[in-house]
Amino acid sequence: MIKFKSIRKSMRSILLCGLVLVLSIGLMACGSTSTSNSGTSSKKKTIAFIPPSLVSPFYTQAVTGAKQEAAKEGFNIKVLAPQTEDDFNGLLKIVEDVITQQVDAIAICTTDDKTMAAVVKKANDAKIPVVVFNSLSPIKGADVYAYVGYDQKQAGAQAAEYLGTKLKDKQFNVGVLEGLPGVFTDNRKGGFVNEAKKYSNIKIVATQPADWQREKGMNVATNLYQANKAINMYYGLSDEMAIGAAQAFKSAGVKDGVTIGIDGNPATLDSIAQGETTATIYTDPKQIGKESIIDCSKALKGEKMANKLDQTKTFVVDKSNVSTYKAK
Incomplete structure (x- = not known):
């Protein structure tokens, strides 16, 4: 009889432990779900x-x-x-x-x-x-x-206006350095060309793609200048091409060449401060x-x-x- 009571006591202990374990797991699961939902609601987009x-x-x-x-x-x-x-x-x-x-x-x-x-x-x-x-x-x-x-057309027009007003005492034979074909080139070039018609001191004598790149800008500008020594100004449809054109002028020994780009990049601002590139249209x-x-x-x-x-x-x-x- 004593032995039987002991067995029943042991079984109750086992059942009690099991119940505590089940409750603990349940509470942990609830806690886990709450954390997961909180994480989902605060997830960064x-x-x-x-x-x-x-x-x-x-x-x-x-x-x-x-x-x-x-x-x-x-x-x-x-x-x-x-x-x-x-x-x-x-x-x-x-x-x-x-x-x-x-x-x-x-x-x-x-x-x-x-x-x-x-x-x-x-x-x-x-x-x-x-x-x-x-x-x-x-x-x-x-x-x-x-x-x-x-407004990319307006930016192009600002570049031409700068030549026609601030630098109006100089005659410009302009080489245009285009970017890749597309709406950016169409707008930046179109704005410049249309505005340039208003000023007698601007004549566009050459235009050629340089694909937005500095090295290609330098190479294209060099080739255009060798073909036409009258070129004294390059309008680059991006800053990188304008910096390349400034390097081409420097290599050719042209000291009064004018170069204008579009962007307002830090490297261009440095180049302007150093007296290499003439100007840029700052776009921020x-x-x-x-x-x-x-x-x-x-x-x-x-x-x-x-x-x-x-x-x-x-x-x-x-x-x-x-x-x-x-x-x-």
Whole structure:
């Protein structure tokens, strides 16, 4: 009898221990679920920031601005880019990948309007909002939340106006260094050409692509000058090409050659301060990157845009005011 009571006591102890274990597991499970739900609700949203490449300092500056704003607003940011600006298939593949990864918003730039339309449509199908940066040119047949950038035709016109007004006492035989074919080249060149018609001291004598690159800008400028020694001014549709043209003048022993670009990159401001490149149209690429993230944030909050064009201002920078812009 005593033995039987002892057995019953042992069984009760085992059952009690088992019950405590089950309750403990249940409480742990509840705690785990609560933590998981909390983690899901506070999960950072991710923005894909996709330049056409990172070769140009303009885009590295835009990335810097985008990262600063993303950190400020509490977003994760994925910066992805093709190796070259004409790798449109590579850019399309990047967009397909980030859509598969289910990013929350996309900020993107490409110089090819057809590629841009294709990638925006893919994002539209996935219901991911898109902000286009460094361009105000509307994308046909696709839904873009906002465009962030400067008026590229106006920037080109500002370069011609600078020659026709501030440097009006000099006659300019101009070589134009184009970028890759597309809307950027069309606008920056078109704005310059149209404005140049207003001034008798500007004559465009040559125009040739240099693909946005400094080395090609130098080589093309060198070849154009060898073919026509009357050239005394190069208008580069980007800063990198303008710096290349300034190097070409220097190598040729031309001391009074004038070079103007578009971007306002730090290296260009240094070159202007040193008296090598003459001027640039300052576009504030860092601010363009910041504004792109701000507009992505608005899209994610469901805010309606009264105006889809988020335009930044441009300014002519030369040696007389370069110190002001270097300090920014």
